[in-house]
Amino acid sequence: MDLGFERILQVKIPVTDLQRSVNWYRRVFGLRLAWEFADPSGVTGAVLTDDAERFLIGLRRLDTVSGEPSLAGFDVVSLGVPSVDVLKELVERFDELGVEHDPLFDRGPGGGVQLDVPDPDGTVIRILSPFGEHAPFSGVEFGPDRAPTFYSTPRLQLD
Incomplete structure (x- = not known):
């Protein structure tokens, strides 16, 4: 069923030091500051x-997010790039x-190639090359190594 969604527009990430994180995302990914959000305690968010x-x-x-989530080590977002060559260029840039x-x-058959970059709080930003041909469903199990x-058969029970 097509509900009319075109894409994920925004991902929101909790950070311990807003200034440090804004500077890091700007420097590492070449982003620009588009918005700030403030209350009497100061600037509480940025886009x-x-x-x-x-x-x-x-x-x-x-400290302004309910529940105090921790995303350290978790890849909360994946950014797409057009090729593995772009990933290699990003590795050079990051170095x-x-x-x-x-x-x-x-990532194996049809899964593309990934590059993980942890932000200052340890939240992983995953960067993916295009996926190749793959089946309508693929399961991936990671062993101890x-x-x-x-x-090829889902393990989840689908309604």
Whole structure:
């Protein structure tokens, strides 16, 4: 059923130090500050975007977010790039900037290649190359050595 959604427009990430995170996202991903949100306690949030405004990354001070979520080590968002060559260029850029990142990871048949970059709070920003041909469903199981194996029948019970 097509509900008319075109894309995910914004992802909002809780951060411990808003100023540090705004500067990091601007420097690492070349984003610009589009909006700030403030209350009497000061600036509590910001929205960053690319120059073409294709996507938005919202940052909120953790002390203003209910539930105090922790996303350290979790890939809350994936950004798409047009090719593996662009991923390789990003690795070079991150190395030049001294930005921590994982090595390129081949996700297997039809899964593309990924590059993970943790932000200052440890939240992982995943960058993906285009996916290749793949079946309508693919399961991936990671073994103790984190090596992926693939399966074709869902394990979840679908209604």
